[in-house]
Amino acid sequence: MKNHSQRLGEAPIPKLLLEQAIPASIGILVMSIYGIVDTIFVGRFVGPLAIGATTVVFPITLLIGSIGMAIGVGGGFDYI
Helix, strand or coil: CCCCCHHHCCCCHHHHHHHHHHHHHHHHHHHHHHHHHHEEEEEEEECCHHHHHHHHHHHHHHHHHHHHHHHHHCCCCCHH
């Protein structure tokens, strides 16, 4: 079995890029679905003012989650 560090120098770049991009994209998709479902529940049980609050905070939450996912997916590359 080859060392994963050697794969970075020998494997084609599109394949390596897909191995990084697919898990990150799935994670961002799940976070977006979470945000939509959260907005629905907040709107039903709290009201329209709370929807405005979640709309303001959602991009910040998405940014923080994306940075964390990028570090997690990039750092976990040796285990693929």
